[in-house]
Amino acid sequence: MAEIKDDAVKALQKHSDKQFFELQEAKKLIEVLRAEITELKEQQPTQMPMIQQDSGVKDEKVICLTQLYLLKEKATQRELSFEEARKVQIYTDILEKLNKNVKSEEEVTVQALSEEELLKMVGG
Numbered sequence: 001m002a003e004i005k006d007d008a009v010k011a012l013q014k015h016s017d018k019q020f021f022e023l024q025e026a027k028k029l030i031e032v033l034r035a036e037i038t039e040l041k042e043q044q045p046t047q048m049p050m051i052q053q054d055s056g057v058k059d060e061k062v063i064c065l066t067q068l069y070l071l072k073e074k075a076t077q078r079e080l081s082f083e084e085a086r087k088v089q090i091y092t093d094i095l096e097k098l099n100k101n102v103k104s105e106e107e108v109t110v111q112a113l114s115e116e117e118l119l120k121m122v123g124g
Contacts, residue, residue, distance in 0.1 A: 043115070061098050064091040 068091050071084055080088065113121075 058098065060094060064095050064098075067091050068095075 068088065071080065071088050071091075074080060074084065
């Protein structure tokens with residue numbers, strides 16, 4: 001009877017050790033994934049659209065397009081605040097006024113660039 005009890009205790013200890021090991025591995029994986037999420041969140045603002053400098057676009061238009069892009073990114077994650085919605089309207093109005101003043105339609109090239117590509121453009 002004592003032998004059966006010892007075998008049961010050993011089996012339970014083995015099972016407990018296995019579960020403890022699996023928990024430790026899960027905790028390590030959670031830490032890695034949290035670090036990866038943090039890194040991705042930090043990279044997100046640097047991947048905003050880049051407007052080619054030689055495109056002949058006015059600074060005002062570049063500012064409006066960039067700010068509207070940033071607000072669009074926020075809007076995909078959550079509802080915009082009243083102030084942010086006002087900014088969207090203001091930037092949109094400015095773009096409309098700028099487009100009315102332009103006689104020929106301009107083609108604006110916008111693309112998302114990584115930090116490495118931005119550094120290459122700067123000459124780094």
